[in-house]
Amino acid sequence: MSAAADRPTVEISTDFYSLDALMALVDEPPRLALAPEVAERIDAGARYVERIAPQDRHIYGINTGFGPLCETRIPADRMSELQHKHLVSHACGVGEPVPERVSRLAMLVKLLTFRAGYSGISLEAVQRVLDLWNADVIPVVPKKGTVGASGDLAPLAHLALPLIGLGKVRVDGRITDAGAVLEAMGWKPLRLKPKEGLALTNGVQYINALALDSVLRSERLIKAADLIAGLSIQGFSCADTFYQPILHATSLHPERSAVAGNLVRLLDGSNHHTLPQGNAAREDPYSFRCAPQVHAAVRQTCGFARDIVGRECNSVSDNPLFFPEHDQVILGGNLHGESTAFALDFLAIAMSELANISERRTYQLLSGQHGLPDFLAPEPGVDSGLMIPQYTSAALVNENKVLATPASIDTIPTSQLQEDHVSMGGTSAYKLWTILDNCEYVLAVELMTAVQAIDLNQGLRPSPATRGVVAEFRQEVGFLREDRLQADDIEKSRRYLRGRLRTWAKDLD
Incomplete structure (x- = not known):
């Protein structure tokens, strides 16, 4: 500084x-x-x-x-x-x-x-x-x-x-x-x-500060999820149908078109959809095929939270308020954080779902389908490959589901019942932080899994937009030829993800 x-x-x-x-x-x-x-x-x-x-x-x-x-x-x-x-x-x-x-x-x-x-x-x-x-x-x-x-x-x-x-x-x-x-x-x-x-x-400036930080962090993770999904789509030899603009033009949710547009740009030039090991009916699992719809719903929720938190940060939050021009002292409830608490709890549900669908794609990549070896191990059996990182993701997703229970549905009276209804927005904020930390790890596990699948997917020609990401990632986390300490790889993948979040957020819609 x-x-x-x-x-x-x-x-x-x-x-x-x-x-x-x-x-x-x-x-x-x-x-x-x-x-x-x-x-x-x-x-x-x-x-x-x-x-x-x-x-x-x-x-x-x-x-x-x-x-x-x-x-x-x-x-x-x-x-x-x-x-x-x-x-x-x-x-x-x-x-x-x-x-x-x-x-x-x-x-x-x-x-x-x-x-x-x-x-x-x-x-x-x-x-x-x-x-x-x-x-x-x-x-x-x-x-x-x-x-x-x-x-x-x-x-x-x-x-x-x-x-x-x-x-x-x-x-x-x-x-x-x-x-x-x-x-x-x-x-x-x-x-x-x-x-x-x-x-x-x-006033509730403290939970609004926590909310502001979480909204911006969520937005970056949401865009990163589109890119990582693009890698997984190629690793799993998915069809190219479910992200076509003509499909999403039938929907009145512009966020779906934004996600699909990101996938179109990210996957342009890839041959993943032509490979014989893909689903012949072009009917891929929902975690891939419905990614535009699910990611878009998360975007919508985050957009709602951004609007509410922005209004809150710019509002007057205090009591009493003094109006010299009217010679009035007015006591009211501008000290209550219910709007922020609701927004944080809704965002917690959405970000929990973003991690959920990411873990499902990781699971599919490890399933031994579409020409990929079991658990993406070059020699399955003697090697477990990426079997257990998915367990870690599953544990974090489970924790997120528990934490996604709204704190704002509870109130504990304080101050001899003078303050008999409170928002519990602080708890909403703290648990969202944990959900975002977990989401980061889950996306990092999908990232390392998707890149391993791309390297093992015979005949795949990755798109120009993602080829550089794969090469750059491999400088941080090497190809898994045989079992090694996976905790180190997960942390390296998370550091790589964190270091690219702002850049990816600028490059994607």
Whole structure:
């Protein structure tokens, strides 16, 4: 990463930020600043909170306790203490820290909520978030502890602790105490103003950050699945009928035509469909023949998730909200993560299915059909070939099926029934991460199996578009002439896949 002073400055504006635009800011972090109109909005909201805070009425989160303590009035001389204790008491996350990119994404999405000026947070507090980002001092956030409503309270409290000199931060890849870093930077811990602690913890920016990361990762795996399926189609000597444009023109699902179009380009010039060892009736198993339909359904689900998560990231997620122009304080439910939770659970089902159909193609390639030797072993019997990697895929697919059960169908009441319905979007996000990890491995196993089948498929002339992939892959994972340690090959195949995901995503529709 370049020195902070050498990086360009990007202003946070009122524009709609796509998921790709937000991730680009994380991949190559610029310096961040506020656009003038954003700074004006934030300042106006903070001044409004400052004006109404002394009033003799209940104003939730300013002069009251939190949750079911909302009717407990807090005196003016303890309002700052209230916000400080809010952060300290709510930082109850557990588990391993999330990657730095997720912490950065959460900071970005939080800034998108603040930019509207409805949260009542001061410019001073927002500037400290920008200062941390610009100095590459990134809060450490434990993975688990949110129920995805009432805000992602625990993880966002950890995200905010460094503002008051507490918690942990990452600096140059190392985790250290935030207080020591602030002292070294010459920054004093902030004394929080009314509403600021609550503004920092309220909202579902944490699960939206996890969702953003998962949607983009899913999109890359979905396109990689088309390419790997193209390799398997050639290895299994499939027909060329099921991906023809004329067939998919009969469907009103454009995603099917996109998958079929990828297969047409990938397989152009291959003779796989002319080989005598193929199915004479040109009626291949569903895992091949219905790949355009299944892959397309996964694309549709991911597209739905992209739309929902994009809207969520650009929305105001906080409570209460302050509208100075209307002289109104409005309490509502913009802290509930049900939309994101539903999207994540639906995407989990889809990505589980992508791994499922991939494993089925792997199984078919090992079945001893279409002129291929049993388990793709040159000498079956003394060698088991690729028999057991399919077991690994089967185990991962089974785990995915269990994890695909929606978390959002459950709720566990919290806060003395004040928060009696929650989204459980955090669980939706965590289990999707595991499904994506498993999907990556399953696709890697199909990849190594398909390339082995291509090498053993007599008379096959691979397409020009895939010939280079096969040759490049063989530089990483050699031809399986006799049994060897397959765990190493699986990891090598996964590393190869990971290293090509972004390139393949750009090259394919």
